[in-house]
Amino acid sequence: MSSRTPVQTRAELALAFLTFVWGSTFVAVKSALDDSSTLLFLAIRFSMAAAVLIVAFRGGEWKGRNLRHELGAGLLVGVLLFSGYLFQTWGLLYTTPAKSGFLTGMNIAFVPLLGALLYRRTPAVSEWLGIAIAAGGMGLLTLEGQKQFSVNRGDLLTLFCAFAFALHLLAISKLSPIVSYRNLSMLQVGCAAVLALGSFWWAEPVRFQLTSRLGIALLVTSLFGTALAFTLMTWAQRHTTPTRAAVLFSLEPVVALGTSYIVSGEVFSRQAILGAVLILAGILLVELKPIRVS
Numbered sequence: 001m002s003s004r005t006p007v008q009t010r011a012e013l014a015l016a017f018l019t020f021v022w023g024s025t026f027v028a029v030k031s032a033l034d035d036s037s038t039l040l041f042l043a044i045r046f047s048m049a050a051a052v053l054i055v056a057f058r059g060g061e062w063k064g065r066n067l068r069h070e071l072g073a074g075l076l077v078g079v080l081l082f083s084g085y086l087f088q089t090w091g092l093l094y095t096t097p098a099k100s101g102f103l104t105g106m107n108i109a110f111v112p113l114l115g116a117l118l119y120r121r122t123p124a125v126s127e128w129l130g131i132a133i134a135a136g137g138m139g140l141l142t143l144e145g146q147k148q149f150s151v152n153r154g155d156l157l158t159l160f161c162a163f164a165f166a167l168h169l170l171a172i173s174k175l176s177p178i179v180s181y182r183n184l185s186m187l188q189v190g191c192a193a194v195l196a197l198g199s200f201w202w203a204e205p206v207r208f209q210l211t212s213r214l215g216i217a218l219l220v221t222s223l224f225g226t227a228l229a230f231t232l233m234t235w236a237q238r239h240t241t242p243t244r245a246a247v248l249f250s251l252e253p254v255v256a257l258g259t260s261y262i263v264s265g266e267v268f269s270r271q272a273i274l275g276a277v278l279i280l281a282g283i284l285l286v287e288l289k290p291i292r293v294s
Contacts, residue, residue: 074187
């Protein structure tokens with residue numbers, strides 16, 4: 001077994017830190033949406049983050065770079081990033097922070113399926129089993145005590161978010177080793193900002209009331225959840241494997257559940273807790289692959 005290098009350790013500690021940051025912001029964003037429309041919130045969040053990155057990186061590293069290639073990579077990743085956050089933030093209008101956190105975590109189960117389609121790799125037995133377990137857990141989590149299966153609008157929107165984030169994870173894993181992480185971070189956040197700014201004023205009724213909770217949510221999500229987070233993510237995925245990154249990201253819904261309980265006192269039934277446990281078990285089974293068929 002090869003020894004782990006210090007840079008690999010630092011990269012994985014950075015990804016673990018990101019799961020805490022992202023998982024703990026669900027409650028803040030849920031509250032902030034009472035004071036702002038979805039797309040306007042995202043437009044301000046990504047614009048603030050893009051401005052911070054432009055200043056921090058002094059416009060990026062372009063000398064000697066393939067400009068067309070890097071712009072294309074940034075555009076692709078930025079569209080996927082915006083799509084994921086659009087569906088996640090929109091879904092939070094209709095579902096709870098804890099459910100949003102767990103359903104967003106389903107993106108890790110989607111990764112092997114999408115990877116198989118894009119890279120022509122057949123999922124292993126553990127991957128199929130993990131996906132089935134996670135889907136069953138999602139069903140329990142979204143039943144809400146009803147006698148028949150029911151998925152509300154927010155749950156469905158959050159599943160679209162998980163799909164977009166799975167594609168984003170695959171794209172970052174593919175592009176981060178060959179594109180400047182500073183350029184890729186700045187371009188993807190900037191692209192998301194432009195998309196949000198170009199759509200918030202016509203795609204939905206605009207609402208905005210500057211309150212302390214909205215200001216705090218924008219500050220935390222733009223600086224830590226976006227500018228810092230996607231810079232660290234793009235850098236860290238150059239120094240660790242997609243599988244190890246995915247395992248670390250699977251901890252995000254656990255943080256979301258704990259934060260929702262501590263901050264808002266959200267109460268969970270035994271059925272909901274079992275569903276959450278099954279989702280997490282399925283995600284880990286997909287990534288750790290303990291079952292192998294020769």
